[in-house]
Amino acid sequence: MIALPALDRPTALALYREMLLIRRFEERCIELYGAGKIRGFMHLYDGEEAVAVGVMRALEHHDAVVATYREHGQALARGLPPGEVMAELFGKREGSSGGRGGSMHVFDAQRRFYGGNAIVGGGIPIAVGLALADQMLGRPSVTACFFGEGAVAEGEFHESLNLASLWRLPVVFVCENNRWAMGSALDIDEAETDVATKARGYRMAAERVDGMDVVAVAEAAQRAVAIARKGAPCLLEMHTCRFRAHSMFDAQGYRDKAEVERWRERDPLLVLARAGKSHGLFDDDALHAAEQHVRGVIDDAVAFAERGTWEPVEELERHVTAPRPDRRRA
Amino acid sequence: MTISYRECCKLALRQCLDQDPRAFLMGEDVAAYGGCYAVSKGLLDVYGPERIRDTPLSESGFVGVGIGAAINGLRPIVEVMTCNFSLLALDQIINNAATLRHMSGGQLAVPVIIRMATGAGRQLAAQHSHSFEGWYAHIPGLRILAPATLEDARFMLPAALAEQDPVLIFEHIFLYNQEGELDAKVSSVDLERAAVRRRGTQLSMISYGANVQKCLAAAEVLAADGIEAEVIDLRVLRPLDDATLVDTVRRTHRALVVDEGWRSGGLSAELMARVCELCFDQLDAPPARVCTAEVPIPYPKHLEDAALPQPASIVAAARRVCGRG
Numbered sequence: 001m002i003a004l005p006a007l008d009r010p011t012a013l014a015l016y017r018e019m020l021l022i023r024r025f026e027e028r029c030i031e032l033y034g035a036g037k038i039r040g041f042m043h044l045y046d047g048e049e050a051v052a053v054g055v056m057r058a059l060e061h062h063d064a065v066v067a068t069y070r071e072h073g074q075a076l077a078r079g080l081p082p083g084e085v086m087a088e089l090f091g092k093r094e095g096s097s098g099g100r101g102g103s104m105h106v107f108d109a110q111r112r113f114y115g116g117n118a119i120v121g122g123g124i125p126i127a128v129g130l131a132l133a134d135q136m137l138g139r140p141s142v143t144a145c146f147f148g149e150g151a152v153a154e155g156e157f158h159e160s161l162n163l164a165s166l167w168r169l170p171v172v173f174v175c176e177n178n179r180w181a182m183g184s185a186l187d188i189d190e191a192e193t194d195v196a197t198k199a200r201g202y203r204m205a206a207e208r209v210d211g212m213d214v215v216a217v218a219e220a221a222q223r224a225v226a227i228a229r230k231g232a233p234c235l236l237e238m239h240t241c242r243f244r245a246h247s248m249f250d251a252q253g254y255r256d257k258a259e260v261e262r263w264r265e266r267d268p269l270l271v272l273a274r275a276g277k278s279h280g281l282f283d284d285d286a287l288h289a290a291e292q293h294v295r296g297v298i299d300d301a302v303a304f305a306e307r308g309t310w311e312p313v314e315e316l317e318r319h320v321t322a323p324r325p326d327r328r329r330a
Numbered sequence: 331m332t333i334s335y336r337e338c339c340k341l342a343l344r345q346c347l348d349q350d351p352r353a354f355l356m357g358e359d360v361a362a363y364g365g366c367y368a369v370s371k372g373l374l375d376v377y378g379p380e381r382i383r384d385t386p387l388s389e390s391g392f393v394g395v396g397i398g399a400a401i402n403g404l405r406p407i408v409e410v411m412t413c414n415f416s417l418l419a420l421d422q423i424i425n426n427a428a429t430l431r432h433m434s435g436g437q438l439a440v441p442v443i444i445r446m447a448t449g450a451g452r453q454l455a456a457q458h459s460h461s462f463e464g465w466y467a468h469i470p471g472l473r474i475l476a477p478a479t480l481e482d483a484r485f486m487l488p489a490a491l492a493e494q495d496p497v498l499i500f501e502h503i504f505l506y507n508q509e510g511e512l513d514a515k516v517s518s519v520d521l522e523r524a525a526v527r528r529r530g531t532q533l534s535m536i537s538y539g540a541n542v543q544k545c546l547a548a549a550e551v552l553a554a555d556g557i558e559a560e561v562i563d564l565r566v567l568r569p570l571d572d573a574t575l576v577d578t579v580r581r582t583h584r585a586l587v588v589d590e591g592w593r594s595g596g597l598s599a600e601l602m603a604r605v606c607e608l609c610f611d612q613l614d615a616p617p618a619r620v621c622t623a624e625v626p627i628p629y630p631k632h633l634e635d636a637a638l639p640q641p642a643s644i645v646a647a648a649r650r651v652c653g654r655g
Contacts, residue, residue, distance in 0.1 A: 096435075105434070107435070115434070125392075126397055127398060129400070132395055160395075163388065320470045
C-alpha cells in the first residue's frame with residue numbers, strides 16, 4: 001500500500017484522471033485501429049501510465065520532453081490536446097504533427113514535446129542537445145528523456161549519458177523498464193540488468209522506482225528534476241509493465257500470460273484507487289465521475305479527429321526543407 | 331597575398347563565431363588539438379572551451395547533441411573528422427536531422443551544420459579515404475555542399491549559418507593545403523547555383539570538390555588538342571542545380587561526369603540520368619563518366635592513383651565523348 005502523505009484530494013483525483021484518460025484513450029485507439037481509422041505501427045502504454053503522469057507532474061511548462069514511439073501517454077500527460085493527438089493518429093491535418101507523423105511521431109513544439117522518436121535510443125542524444133542549448137543560453141529548463149530498457153543496449157544511450165554527465169547538463173533520463181524489448185527479456189540482452197547501476201557508472205545519481213505507483217514516480221521525479229535544475233543529469237529506472245503486446249502485430253509468444261496477470265494486480269489505476277479510498281481522498285462516486293469525464297474528453301477527441309481534414313496531395317512535398325519563397329525548392 | 335584553403339575554412343569559422351553568438355564549434359579534437367586537419371587551430375584561445383568544444387569519440391552522440399541544440403535555439407557547427415566516421419552518426423543525420431522538420435509537420439527547424447573531410451589521395455587506405463557525399467545527397471531534407479575553391483571554403487560556411495535546415499559541408503582533404511589569392515571582389519556566395527569554372531564550347535565536364543581541379547587540368551590538355559571543354563563545379567550536391575546543367579549541355583551537346591564516388595548507384599549515376607532526362611535531344615554523343623574504381627581505396631600510392639579519377643583518365647574519356655578516342 002502506498003503512502004499518500006502530501007496528497008490532497010484534488011491532486012489525487014487529477015493523477016487518477018490523467019492516468020485514466022491515457023488508459024481509456026488507448027482502449028478507444030484499439031477499436032479505431034480495428035475499424036481502420038488508425039494504421040501503421042501503434043504501441044500502447046497500457047500499464048505504464050503512472051510513469052508519464054508522475055514525471056510530467058514534476059515538470060514546468062518551460063521544460064522539455066523527449067519520448068519514444070510509445071508516446072501517447074507522455075503526450076496526453078504533457079497536456080497535448082487529446083483531439084490533436086487522436087487526429088495525428090488518424091493522419092489528419094489537424095493532428096499534433098499535421099498528420100505527417102502518426103502514432104510514433106507526435107510533436108508539439110509549443111509544449112516543448114519533441115516526439116515521438118521511433119529509432120530506439122535515437123532520441124537520447126537529442127535530449128542532451130536540448131539541455132546543452134538550455135545550459136548555454138542560461139535558461140532554467142530541464143529535459144525529461146523517456147526510453148525503454150531496450151535502449152540501454154544502444155551505443156547512443158551510453159554516449160549520451162557520458163556527454164550529459166561530462167558537461168553537467170540538466171537531463172532527467174527516464175528508463176521505462178518493462179523488461180521486454182519487443183520480445184527479448186532484459187536478461188537475454190544485457191550482461192548488467194540493473195539500469196541504475198549503468199547510470200552510476202557515468203557518475204550520475206540514479207534511482208530505482210516503483211513505476212506502478214504514480215505517487216512514488218512523482219516524488220522520485222521531483223527529486224530528479226531538483227538535481228537537474230541545479231545542473232546535473234540523473235536517471236530514474238521505472239519498474240513497470242506493459243500489459244499489452246509490443247505493437248498491434250505481436251502475438252506475445254515470448255512471455256507467460258501469468259506474468260502479466262501478476263502485474264495487473266498492481267495496475268497503477270488500482271493502486272492509486274485503493275490508496276486514495278483508504279485515505280479517504282475519494283470514493284467510488286468520484287472514480288465513476290472520473291470515468292464519465294474521461295469518456296466525454298475521448299468522445300470529443302474522436303469527433304475532432306473525424307471532423308479533421310486530409311492534407312491535399314498537392315502539399316506532399318511540404319515540410320522537407322524550410323520554404324524558400326524566392327528560390328527553388330529542395 | 332596567398333592564403334590556404336585551410337585558412338579560408340578557419341576564417342569562415344571565425345566569421346560565424348563573431349557574427350552569431352549562438353554559433354559554436356563542436357567535435358573530436360577541435361579545441362586543444364586544433365582540429366584533425368588543423369582548421370580550428372588557435373580558436374580555443376580566442377573563443378574559449380564553451381564555443382570551441384571538444385567531444386568524446388561519440389559521433390552519434392555529439393552529432394545528435396548538435397541536432398538537439400539546433401532545435402533549441404543554438405547554431406551548432408559540428409565537425410566530424412572524416413565522412414568515413416560520419417557513418418557512426420548516420421542514424422542521427424538521416425533519421426533525425428533530415429526528418430524532424432517533416433515528422434513534426436513543420437514545427438521544428440534543425441539548423442545544424444556538419445562539416446567533414448572527404449576524399450582520397452593521401453594514402454590513408456580504405457577507412458579514411460572514401461567519398462560519401464553522394465550518399466548524403468540522396469536524402470531529402472539535407473543541403474549538401476562541396477567547396478572546391480578558396481572563395482567557397484571562405485564563404486559557404488557563413489552562408490550555411492543562415493539556413494534553417496541541416497547543411498553538410500564536405501571539405502576534400504586534398505584541398506586543405508592548396509594556396510592562392512582570395513578574390514577580393516567576393517564577400518559572400520550563394521548556396522543555390524553551380525559555377526562555370528572554365529568556359530568551353532565542345533564538352534561539359536561536370537564535377538565538384540577536388541576533382542574540379544583535375545578537370546581543369548584535363549581541359550588544358552584537351553585545349554592543346556583543339557577541344558574546348560567547359561568545367562562545371564556543382565558546389566551544391568543537393569539540391570542539384572538543374573538549370574546550370576541544362577544550360578551547359580545545351581551549349582556543348584556533350585557531357586562528361588567526373589565523380590570521386592564509386593560508379594554504381596552513385597551521384598554520377600544521378601547526374602548522368604538528369605543529363606539524359608533534361609537534355610536528351612541536345613546530346614550529340616552518349617554522356618560518359620569517370621569515377622573511382624569499384625574497390626576500397628588501397629594504401630600503395632600507385633594503386634590509389636589508379637583507383638581515382640586522374641587528369642589522364644579524364645582526358646581519355648573526354649576524347650571518346652568527343653569522338654576523338
